[in-house]
Amino acid sequence: MYKPLVKVHLWSGLRSLADGAEAVEVRAATIGQMLDALVAAHPGLADAVEAGVSVSVDGKIYAQNLTEPVAEDSEVYLLQRIKGG
Amino acid sequence: MAFDETKTEGFKVVGTRPNRPDGIDKVTGRARFGADATAPGMLHGVIVRSPHAHARILKIDTSEAEAMKGVHAVVTRADFATGLTGENWNILENVMAGETALYDGHAVVAIAATSSLAARDAAKAIVVDYEVLPHVTDVDKAMAEGAPVIREGAADKSVPAGLHPNVVRYHESGHGDVETGFAEADLVIEDSFRTEATHQGYIEPHACLAQLGNDGRGEIWCCTQGHWNVQKVCAALLGIETSKLRVTASEIGGGFGGKTAVFIEPVALALSLKANRPVKIVMTRSECFRATGPTSSTSMDVKIGMKKDGTITAAKGVFRLQGGAFPGAPMEFTAMCAFAPYNLANVSQIGFDVMSNRPKQAAYRAPGSPMAAFAVESVIDELCEQLGLDRIETRLKNASKEGTKASFGPTWDRIGLVECLEAAKAHPHYTAPLKPGQGRGISCGFWFNHGGETAVQMALSEDGTVQLSVGTPDIGGSRASMAQMAAEELGIPYENVRTTIADTATLGYNEISHGSRVTYASGLATIEAARDTIRKLCKRAAAKWGIDEEAVSWVDGCAVPSGPNAGDFDPLPIARIAKSMGRTGGPIVGHYEATPEGAGVSFATHIVDAEVDPETGSTRVVRYTVVQDAGKAIHPTYVEGQYQGGAAQGIGWALNEEYIYGADGRLQNAGFLDYRIPVASDLPMIDTVIVEVPNPGHPYGVRGVGETSICPPLAAIANAVSAAAGVRLHELPMSPPRILAALEKQAAG
Numbered sequence: 001m002y003k004p005l006v007k008v009h010l011w012s013g014l015r016s017l018a019d020g021a022e023a024v025e026v027r028a029a030t031i032g033q034m035l036d037a038l039v040a041a042h043p044g045l046a047d048a049v050e051a052g053v054s055v056s057v058d059g060k061i062y063a064q065n066l067t068e069p070v071a072e073d074s075e076v077y078l079l080q081r082i083k084g085g
Numbered sequence: 086m087a088f089d090e091t092k093t094e095g096f097k098v099v100g101t102r103p104n105r106p107d108g109i110d111k112v113t114g115r116a117r118f119g120a121d122a123t124a125p126g127m128l129h130g131v132i133v134r135s136p137h138a139h140a141r142i143l144k145i146d147t148s149e150a151e152a153m154k155g156v157h158a159v160v161t162r163a164d165f166a167t168g169l170t171g172e173n174w175n176i177l178e179n180v181m182a183g184e185t186a187l188y189d190g191h192a193v194v195a196i197a198a199t200s201s202l203a204a205r206d207a208a209k210a211i212v213v214d215y216e217v218l219p220h221v222t223d224v225d226k227a228m229a230e231g232a233p234v235i236r237e238g239a240a241d242k243s244v245p246a247g248l249h250p251n252v253v254r255y256h257e258s259g260h261g262d263v264e265t266g267f268a269e270a271d272l273v274i275e276d277s278f279r280t281e282a283t284h285q286g287y288i289e290p291h292a293c294l295a296q297l298g299n300d301g302r303g304e305i306w307c308c309t310q311g312h313w314n315v316q317k318v319c320a321a322l323l324g325i326e327t328s329k330l331r332v333t334a335s336e337i338g339g340g341f342g343g344k345t346a347v348f349i350e351p352v353a354l355a356l357s358l359k360a361n362r363p364v365k366i367v368m369t370r371s372e373c374f375r376a377t378g379p380t381s382s383t384s385m386d387v388k389i390g391m392k393k394d395g396t397i398t399a400a401k402g403v404f405r406l407q408g409g410a411f412p413g414a415p416m417e418f419t420a421m422c423a424f425a426p427y428n429l430a431n432v433s434q435i436g437f438d439v440m441s442n443r444p445k446q447a448a449y450r451a452p453g454s455p456m457a458a459f460a461v462e463s464v465i466d467e468l469c470e471q472l473g474l475d476r477i478e479t480r481l482k483n484a485s486k487e488g489t490k491a492s493f494g495p496t497w498d499r500i501g502l503v504e505c506l507e508a509a510k511a512h513p514h515y516t517a518p519l520k521p522g523q524g525r526g527i528s529c530g531f532w533f534n535h536g537g538e539t540a541v542q543m544a545l546s547e548d549g550t551v552q553l554s555v556g557t558p559d560i561g562g563s564r565a566s567m568a569q570m571a572a573e574e575l576g577i578p579y580e581n582v583r584t585t586i587a588d589t590a591t592l593g594y595n596e597i598s599h600g601s602r603v604t605y606a607s608g609l610a611t612i613e614a615a616r617d618t619i620r621k622l623c624k625r626a627a628a629k630w631g632i633d634e635e636a637v638s639w640v641d642g643c644a645v646p647s648g649p650n651a652g653d654f655d656p657l658p659i660a661r662i663a664k665s666m667g668r669t670g671g672p673i674v675g676h677y678e679a680t681p682e683g684a685g686v687s688f689a690t691h692i693v694d695a696e697v698d699p700e701t702g703s704t705r706v707v708r709y710t711v712v713q714d715a716g717k718a719i720h721p722t723y724v725e726g727q728y729q730g731g732a733a734q735g736i737g738w739a740l741n742e743e744y745i746y747g748a749d750g751r752l753q754n755a756g757f758l759d760y761r762i763p764v765a766s767d768l769p770m771i772d773t774v775i776v777e778v779p780n781p782g783h784p785y786g787v788r789g790v791g792e793t794s795i796c797p798p799l800a801a802i803a804n805a806v807s808a809a810a811g812v813r814l815h816e817l818p819m820s821p822p823r824i825l826a827a828l829e830k831q832a833a834g
Contacts, residue, residue: 009494012257013243047242056495060782062682063535077494080256080417082533084600084792085285085342085448 003027004072006034011078017044031055032066034076052081093717093779093786098573102722105565106584107336116336119292119308124363127294128157128197130356131204132349132366133211134376135186135193138220138442138750139233142186142213145194150210155203158359159211161194165355166324173321175411179445180322180351186215187235187410188442189751190375197356197364220442220750224384224407227251227441235410235440254438256417258493259401259431263388266399266431270390274467277386278460280799280817281743282379282407285449286734286762289338290373295353296363301325303354305332310344310558311597316589322351323358333588334558341734342448344560345597348377374755378447379744381406381414385460387423391468395479399431400424400492404457407439408446414438415446415453418533422796423457424492425531426502426688427483432492442750448599450731451532451792455738455799459817462528462800467813476527477510480690501714501778502529502688508774509690514710523696523707524808530689530796534789535600536681540593541610543571543618543675547667549660551575551618553611554587556595557603561791562723566604567611569719570785574615576642577659593678601789604719605684605780610677612784618675625669626657683782684789689713691732691797695805699828702821704740704806710772716780716788727790729771735798737763739806743818 009023018024019042026037035053039046054063056077062068063082070076110116147159162181169177182191193213198204219233226232228249240253248255267273289308297303303325309315312332320327337344349366356364368377384405390398402423408414416436424432469476484502491497509515509527519525542554553571557563568582575582596602623637626644630637636651637644643656666673694708711728718724741761745753754760779786799817806824807813812831816823 011494012259013255016245017242044242051241059496059498060683061495061533061686063537064680065682068682075496079421079493079495082535082600083448083452084533084535084602085345085450085452 001029003029003033006070006072006074006076008034008038009077011080014045014048014078017048018042028070030066031057031062031068031070034070054079054082091784091786096573098569098579099719099785100721101569102720103565103569103579105562106568107559107564118289118338119335120367122294122306122335122365124294124296127363127365128199128356128360129201129204130195130197130353130364130366131208132192132352133194133196133208133213134372135182135189135191136751137186137215137217138189138222139218140186140215141218142182142184142193143216144214146212147194150196150207153203153207153210155199156196156207157199157362158197158356159194160352160355160359164359165322165351169321173318176318176347177322179411180348188444190372190444192352192376195352195356197360222441222443222746222750224382224405224439224441227407227439228405228437235442239412239440251440252437253412253440254416256420256436258420259433260490260494261431263399263401263431263433267390269398271393272468272472273388273390274464275386275388276464276815278463278815280383280456280459282382282443283449283738283742284374284379284760285341285343287339287341287343290368290370291344291349291377292367293350293353294363294365295350295357297323297354297358298361302329305330305350305354306335307332307350308335308337308344310337310340310560310599312558313556313589313594314597315347315350318347319351319354323354331588331590334586337558337560340560341450342452342599343378345599346378346447370757371755374760375752376444378445380449381408381446381453382744383419383456385456387460387464389464389468391472393472395472395474395482397427397429397483400427400429401433402457402461403435405437405439406453407441407443409443410440411445412438412440413446418453419457421493422454422531423461426480426485426529427492428485428489429492434492450734450795454530454532454796455735458528458530458796459799459803463803463813466526466804477506477515480529481506499778499781500686500688501776504776504778505688505690505712505714508776509692509712512692512710512712512774514692514708514772519694522809523694524805526693526695526801526804526808528691528797528800528804530793531686532601532793532796533686534605534684535602536606536684537596537600537602538594538680539606539610540595540678541607541614541676542592543614545618545663545666545673547663549577549658549663550581551577551583553582553584554591555584555607555611556587556592557598557607558586560598561603561727562720563603563607566719566723567607570608570611571615574612575619575659576640601791602684605783605787605789606681608719608787609681609783610679613677614675617677618673621673621675622659622662625662625666628669629657630654683780685716685780685782687714687716687788687790687793689793689797691801693801693805695802695809697806697809697824699810702824704819704824706736706802707769709769710774711794712774712776713790713793714776714778714788715790716783717777717786718775719785719787721775724775724790725773728773728794731794732771732798733763733768735795736768736802739799739802739817739819741818741820
């Protein structure tokens with residue numbers, strides 16, 4: 001299965017856990033694969049990912065769905081997990 | 086049968102204002118709330134709480150209490166599961182203290198007896214020996230060198246080295262170069278702000294009835310915003326299998342986020358297991374204040390640079406939130422929401438989650454966002470004042486819109502802030518003359534909204550009416566809006582749909598009613614379940630007519646041939662299909678189970694007029710207008726109610742409500758006599774304007790509305806009061822003593 005190269009932007013607080021990178025490129029076809037690849041590339045991100053993150057793909061915020069596709073030209077941001085009152 | 090993915094016009098039921106289905110129950114007393122549950126042989130539980138802000142528990146002597154007449158069980162921490170980690174450990178530690186009491190009101194031991202009076206008497210006979218420890222309740226002091234450490238090792242890896250151990254989480258986000266941006270500004274203002282903790286103030290205290298047998302099977306009836314969460318947490322804390330617990334949500338007398346957490350249910354279960362009898366616990370109001378989640382208190386610094394034409398060149402915010410004796414203060418949302426309304430080339434936001442000797446904070450409508458708006462919108466107001474700029478035009482000039490970059494990173498999808506600001510500018514309130522002593526304030530606010538796990542079932546009755554089962558407790562009129570969406574899709578009258586909040590044994594997992602998700606997510610699921618039902622109805626009609634299913638359409642509550650080629654058949658009404666369903670394939674039930682992820686964010690703009698009495702410092706809000714994007718208002722009256730409710734709670738937060746701690750670390754005002762929430766006579770008529778910029782992630786365009794309405798009030802009121810008083814207010818609540826102090830400070834130069 002082809003996995004596109006996806007550029008994932010990290011919030012500033014995560015950058016020290018990813019060798020200072022503002023964005024990390026990983027090969028992934030879905031949000032779930034993208035998170036797994038991020039942790040494989042930068043194990044320091046494991047706790048933050050495990051604690052729960054939301055992912056913005058092209059401006060749409062995904063709080064949970066790991067199966068959502070991501071593409072090479074997707075704008076991807078990791079966000080802290082969205083919840084509310 | 087095919088469906089249009091989205092529908093934005095031509096509604097017949099959606100957008101109308103039918104009577105609420107629970108109205109008669111509520112006004113006649115027939116509705117059953119948490120404290121109304123009873124069971125044969127029921128015992129009454131009472132919780133003994135720490136009188137100290139921070140104390141080591143040396144010994145708990147229950148011998149005298151256990152010997153008293155009517156006492157059936159006593160539980161301490163030893164009666165709960167061991168080996169928990171992460172948030173489950175935090176919840177257990179909050180529900181029942183382990184080695185240390187971490188705040189005034191922390192549960193230490195619980196007792197069950199045959200009457201509430203007997204339980205209270207026995208509780209007084211329990212002797213707890215404490216070693217009192219140093220405490221800290223202020224957020225800035227809790228971060229300072231030398232502050233008592235609440236819990237060593239509680240910080241996660243996000244916290245930079247060198248910070249006090251009470252700083253347990255850290256957030257930093259933004260883009261651009263703020264220093265370059267500040268250098269480009271004609272005016273830079275930097276200021277500091279503080280807000281006190283406020284309680285959600287729901288009218289109904291927490292209450293539950295629980296039963297747990299030695300076979301490990303149990304039931305709970307409770308008032309909660311999320312009974313699947315109660316099931317999950319209680320199973321973990323008691324060490325039993327999730328499916329052996331069945332949880333039913335009662336009617337709920339308000340939640341506002343405060344009933345997303347679990348406090349007494351595990352205690353009632355533990356007592357029940359020990360006593361082998363059902364146990365009911367009803368919190369007192371004092372217990373609600375002392376031991377259930379208020380908001381975080383905050384300390385914030387905001388710096389914004391602006392050109393003379395109103396362009397914001399850079400913005401920076403530092404937000405320190407204390408969340409009580411546990412990690413979880415929503416500082417990341419404070420940081421991410423702070424500058425969300427504005428399109429900024431240079432922005433930086435930093436958040437600190439700080440522990441202190443206070444109760445574990447809980448969500449309260451858009452957790453973290455209202456405080457951020459207070460700080461940011463106060464500085465923008467001051468910039469407009471000093472540069473002689475119109476407040477709304479300046480915000481419009483910098484407003485976030487589709488295609489601009491959010492302060493926390495992503496590019497915005499379709500959003501409605503500009504539409505809100507334009508509607509506010511056009512509203513007569515904005516240009517109405519003010520009387521002497523009055524001031525006007527405006528503010529924008531932002532909240533994300535949420536989707537979440539959702540399961541819905543729609544069962545057809547033999548007369549063609551519909552039983553809709555949803556899993557999200559009705560905290561804001563959702564039974565009506567669900568019935569409207571079901572009726573809209575099915576083409577039947579609103580009155581023909583009965584919506585029930587199902588228990589945990591009936592549906593798949595439903596996330597808590599939080600994040601303004603119910604009308605969005607359960608609504609989407611209801612629409613999809615109705616479409617599933619329609620497909621099944623069309624299939625029955627196709628079989629009856631002997632034609633392909635694809636040749637049948639659903640129009641106004643009837644199956645009809647899709648066109649002349651499908652055949653010539655009279656429309657088949659839902660009631661006719663339902664009447665024969667037992668003989669044509671069995672019951673017809675529609676389903677939908679998913680995690681909807683298209684919750685659209687929402688913005689609001691509020692306009693407030695306030696007047697201040699300089700002699701007494703007394704403040705009165707005299708006019709209030711809420712403008713907010715709802716995407717699509719399913720039941721406009723409920724949407725208006727959410728807008729008005731957010732504004733009313735915001736008025737209390739801004740002007741009077743606060744947790745007051747004594748030097749001993751004990752809460753001084755744990756009751757509504759001393760903790761002043763607004764009453765009807767404190768409030769003006771709150772006008773509302775519903776803006777509808779459809780959310781592309783919902784079939785009808787719905788956005789959540791329950792939380793955004795509390796984001797702008799603190800700032801809008803502060804701006805109005807500051808204008809009326811002639812002095813900038815930096816601390817909430819703006820109670821008379823604080824206003825007088827600000828006036829005296831100004832007079833002294």
